[in-house]
Amino acid sequence: MNCKKVNELLIRYLEGDLKEQEKSLVERHLQECKKCLDELALLKEVLKMAKLEKIPSLPEDYWAGYSARLWQKLRSRAQHEIGSEWVRSLRWAVPVFALALFLFIYFSRTVPERESPTPFSPAKAPVSVVQTTPVSKGSIQAKSLPPATVKKSVSVSQHCTLLSLADSMDQFYNPVLDTTEVIDRLYAQAVDIENALKETEEKDYLNLIDDLTYKERQELIKKIKALL
């Protein structure tokens, strides 16, 4: 057996992991080879020194409190996990709620208005002095594409593309526009009522009557008669 082979077997020799035949061969080689014997001494020293790493000696207080600190960690983890469960459920709940809200607003604002006039319609208002101008659904298109600019700088195909883009934007903004329309109308009616009240307080309602159309004046007369 040569030195290289013996060197490879030294650790197994120390661990008692060699078969009888291998063991006797190694022992015979070690009796004859000083170099390999030194290798064995070095290996033993290395293994002995590896055990001698100084571990900081910790006070008994540290060990006494070890399990308490562990329980504290376990409990705080458990609490944190309960919190995480909530956050996890909210992560789904928030978008679902937002979607539901959006759909609710969309259907409640668009569908009834197309089918029947809102209760705040100027036509039905008791006193309608100023006719409001509802926001046009094409206003975004109009804003984003001023005709003059389109004629000067945009080709026909580009114009078409932009128009279709504006249309799709318009569709997207439909519910928003409808809502804005209602708000505008309500605001205008509130202003009308406020003005009417002011004029009534100032006993200047004759001016108010002057502003009414013939039809409105007839309706007002009917209502006054009914009240009397």
Place this chain on the structure above:
Amino acid sequence: MSNLSDSEVQELLSRFLKGEEQAFTELVRKYQKKAYYFAYRFTHNHQDAEDLSQEAFIHAYRSLKKFKSRSSFFTWFYRILVNLCINFHRRRSVQVYVPVEDIAVSDPDALSIVESKELGMKIHRAIEKLPLRQKAVFILRQIEELSFEEVSESMGCSVGAAKASYFQAVRKLQKYLKGEINSKSLTGSKK
């Protein structure tokens, strides 16, 4: 590894599984030092050693219901700890510095102390260079003095694989240290 006999550990485990948390505290008290020292040998840092050893207990607490008693509790627990330590090293790719003061020597002779410390430092730096699994096997076998069967259970491998890892680790140490340790320092440390 522990003063607790297998039957005592089994009793603590069955008490814990019946809902008695005090039984787990008793298990922790029995194994806390071993867990801490193993983690310390891996990390050479007090805080990391405490965190890793406690994390291993937390893992054990949560998965004790899955423990089948096919292996002993401590090798099962060591397996958790070894994996945590290896993952910790992989995440951080820590280069551990072993201070000279951390090498214990019993020889009172001043020159011998210095030489032993120097040799010890070289050995521990060489251990740090080992691949993580080989390092774990080396610590379990050589420092914790576990049998190869216990090392294999702790590492989740066969006895043959555990032996092969250990022998490879030792051969690598020999190789690393060949140029570092001359006969003089070896003689000095032997005085």
